[in-house]
Amino acid sequence: MELEYFRTTVLPARNRLYRVALWMLKDSAEAEDALQEGMLRLWVYRQKLMLCSNVEAFAVRTVRNLCLDRLKSKQYKGRQGLEGLEYTDSGQASPHQQAEQEDHEAVIRRLMLGLPEQQQWLLQLREVEELSYEEIEEITGMQINAIRVALSRARKTLREQFLKVSSYEKLG
Numbered sequence: 001m002e003l004e005y006f007r008t009t010v011l012p013a014r015n016r017l018y019r020v021a022l023w024m025l026k027d028s029a030e031a032e033d034a035l036q037e038g039m040l041r042l043w044v045y046r047q048k049l050m051l052c053s054n055v056e057a058f059a060v061r062t063v064r065n066l067c068l069d070r071l072k073s074k075q076y077k078g079r080q081g082l083e084g085l086e087y088t089d090s091g092q093a094s095p096h097q098q099a100e101q102e103d104h105e106a107v108i109r110r111l112m113l114g115l116p117e118q119q120q121w122l123l124q125l126r127e128v129e130e131l132s133y134e135e136i137e138e139i140t141g142m143q144i145n146a147i148r149v150a151l152s153r154a155r156k157t158l159r160e161q162f163l164k165v166s167s168y169e170k171l172g
Helices: 002-009 011-025 028-044 055-072 095-112 117-128 133-140 144-171
Strands: none
Touching: 002 011, 011 028, 011 055, 011 117, 028 055, 055 133, 095 144, 117 133, 117 144, 133 144
């Protein structure tokens, strides 16, 4: 029963866990290593997972903590890659529209790096991973109202900075 429970609850979240690790570590090999370590840790604690109300949120928190440990380690410091951050759009946009969209995404990613770490993390969970506020509450331990306020402030800051950068680019 434990194996089947693990297969049906943890394994489907593998892609989301990988995206979280990749977003945090900015390196596909490091993200894969963190994911493997996280899956192993979840397997070891599989009996306790059956008592957990939201296994996916617990799994995301586990991988997040492993990524934070990696980021703090001395071995990881100094290694900074930006591979794996490409977002593709399969729509029928013209090459000009695609280039403009890619430029906008690059600007937004750059602006996001200027936000406080907590706001970056919340935006990643809500906008990229598309988690509900309740799931984010379980992962972060923050109250839902605090999550909403932080996300609102982050979006407002991004919007203002993006408009400022966009209007400057048009003038120059």
